[in-house]
Each structure stands twice: as C-alpha cells, then as structure tokens.
Amino acid sequence: MARKHLIRFPPCPDYDVAGTESWLEDMAREGWLLGEEGFFAGLAFFDRSEPREMTYRLTASLEPTGLLSDSGGLPDREERELNAQFGWEYAGTRGEFHVYRTPGQVSRELHTDPAVQALAVKKVQARQRDSMVTTAIWCILYPLVRVRGAVVHVAIGLGLLLTLLWVTLLVGEVARGIWRTVYYGRMKARLERGEELEHRKDWRQAQRGYRLRQGAWWALIALVIGLSIHTYRRSEAARIPISQDGGPVPFATLTDLAGGEVTDYEPIFEEAHTVYRWSNALTDTIEWHQSASMKRPDGSPFSGGLYVEYHELATEWLAEELLEEYYRMDENSYHSNLRAWRDLDLPDLGVEEARAYMAIFPTLLARQGNRVMKVTFYQTGPEETWLTLEEWTGRMVECIK
C-alpha cells in the first residue's frame, strides 16, 4: 500500500529561502505536498498527492513566529487572505518565514517591490539579533556569573575534554546566531539594492554539507549532555564515607590535628564525613569533609570540622588561577556580610602563596608549585583547648611544601 504521509529532514537551513522553495517544488513534482503540520521540530511533514508543478514562496514574517508568540507562529489572517486572493495558499511556517504555494506558474509574485521586501527581512534580522544577544547572555555571560568567574574551578571539575566540548557548544551556538544575523543582513542589503531574491536553486549541491553540519551539531549536543550526566553520576558515586576509604591522604586530618592517638571518636554528621577522590587531565583532587568529636591522647575533649580541597594541577598557572578563584569566590559570597568576613594575619608558612580569612569559619588557601589546598577548619568545645591559627595552618601546609 502506497504511503500517504512522509516525514523528511529539510536539506537546507530555514534561512535558505531559495533552497527551501526549490526543494518543496521538487517534492511536489514527486507527488508530495507539504501537509497540514508543515514544518515542526526541524522536520517537514508531507501528504501524498498527484505529482504536479507547484510554486512555493517563503515570505519573511513581520511578527515573531515562535509557538509561544501571540500569533502562535501563524501569519496574520489579513496576510493569509490577501495572499489567497491572488492564488497563494498558506502551507506552513519554517523558522522566520511563512511558506505559501500556488499551483503551476506564478500569476502574480507575492513580493513585487524588493525595497519593501527588505523591510520585512529587516524585522527578521532585528529579531535574530535580539535572539543572538539573548543567546550570548545565556551561553556565555550567565555561566560566567553563575560560576562567579571561577572558570578554572569548573574546568577542573569537568575535565579537559568536557570543558572543551562545553566551550565549543556554547561558543558555537553564539556563532550560529551571528552567522544568521549576517546572512539576513546580506539578504536585506541585496533587496535594498533592488535585486530580487533568487527562487531557483539546486538544493542538492549543499544538502550533504548541511546534513553533515547538522548531524555534527546534534552529535555534539548529545555528547555534551551524555558526558555531563556521566561525570555527575560518577562524582556522586565516588563521594564515599571516610570509613570506606582505605587510601591515605597527604594532608593532616582532624585526628592528626587532635594529636594522633585519639579515643572516643564520633562523627558529628555522617553525611559530612566523606572523601571524594577524582582525577582528570587537569587535576588530581581529594575533597575531604570531616566533622567529629574525640578525646585527645591527654584525655581533653576535641571536636570540630575540617574541610579540605587538595589539588595537584597539571600546571603551576592553573594552580595560581585556582587559588585566586577560591579567594574571589569566598570574598564575593561573604564580603557583603561584614561580620562573616575578615582577613586573617598569617605567619610565614614557608610556601609560595598563603592567605587566610574568616568566612564564617577560618579558611586557609595555600599554594606551592602546582599544588593548591583550601582548608576550612572550625573547633568547638572549650576555647582554651583550641589550636591557634599558626598551629593548624602550619600543620596543614606541610603536605605541599
């Protein structure tokens, strides 16, 4: 039984007016007319008909064509009826263009004045430019604000490959918007010069390149999403209770700060008693979250929390940048709350860079070569038993010297 419907990927982009028109006309010659669904989700829906000569024309929409726009993506009723009076039937909307068709040869073109047609294309270009700016904000500015400029911090979390893929995707999306804006600008300029748009085009010539580009683009999106989910799941699975982690850590732990041979060790929050080790091309990292109460070897009580982010980075430059980012992130988070933020004076710890501040809890940032550590340490219990800043910071940086 012959098929009644056909779904096809268009062989050219939605802004390629001549390509789309020629393709639809060839489909009509093969007995496929654009169906009621027209274009949807990047696909074209056709209905079976008698093979026939059909002329298609795309007209730049004066209003936004999105499904959520006031018009619901449809052309204005007056536009449709005016065109219908001259034999042009509305067949669908593709991108920013409405598609009309008329059987056989054209008795009267939809557009007879290129300069006026340029006004319509100008509107499309303006919408595209707005869309491009919005895309740039969401794809570049927003992520930077969201991560508070901590690009290195995010990059080492994602790994080199995923970072590069994300950058390619985000920059690529903005570049696509720029390209469309330029394309519409050229179309407008051509019309303003009084030249009509091309209507006949061999769409087959460019289809392979277009399909390859489209395929590569969607493959990139799928790869980025898939890898991101995989990385997130792996990171969640790798965050395990300290009791299940058999490996050594290079830095002093809460137990070490308490004096080593402690007794009556009790985690305060089980969920904040974890270790997370991860490696990629940019870093080997250990995230250590430990909060517990215990008795020192001399029997005095000791309790508190130790949060360590320890990195051995691929380069010293990355280490320097990461240290800066850590400081900037905490400063941005806590500086507005003046009671929570205070720079602390540190003695010479014998490392290349070290700074300490109070961001609710005392925090140490230290770097030696390509090794960076961020340590947040708080103590509870009798204050006279607390370690001094000099004592605990000196102990913590030993591992990176």
Place this chain on the structure above:
Amino acid sequence: MENLTESMFYVLMAFQEGPQCGTDVVGLVERHTRGRVKLGPATLYTILNKFQEEGYLRETEVEGRKRIYALEDRGRTAYLMELERLEACLRDASRAEKEGMGHGAQTPDPVPALS
C-alpha cells in the same frame, strides 16, 4: 521614513480616495497606473504594516474578513511631500533637457532606419 518607493507612493495615492481595504488598494493602484504597477499581496501587506507603524494609516473598522484603513495626517503629509519631490524631479529634468539643447549638448544618435 526615507523616500517612498513607487509601490508605497501608489498605496498612499489610493488612500487619497478614502478608507480602503487591501484588495481595493490593489485595484486602485492598477487603475491609477493603467495596469503598469501590479502590487504583490505580500508587498501590500508589508506596506500596510509599515504605514501603520509610521502613523500614516490607521485601521478604522473590520468588515467581515476585511480590514479597512484610513489615511492619517502624517500619511497625507508624506504623500504630498513625495509628490512635491517627484514634481521637482520632473521640473529639473525638463529644465536640464532644455538647457542641454540650448548649449548644443550631444543629442542622442538618430535611430537607424530598419532595413
């Protein structure tokens, strides 16, 4: 708005006769130009849209499926200014032709006789 195109000019001319719907405008333009200018429907729709934005026209009523538009003062002024510009162009051309003839300027070669 910059200079009106020929289509725009004739659309404004059509509205000198009173409020019109789009289809009437197409007919009037063809009548005024003796069929020389045939407005495409998308061209007309774009012009009507543009003229409303510019305040040249306003929609006055909807008759069934037809929208009726009427000329506004701004539209009338734009039409008269364009008319004046075109008349000035014609006067300039006419004067230039007369002056050119008087100064012995080159005249076009005579059309060769058909053999």
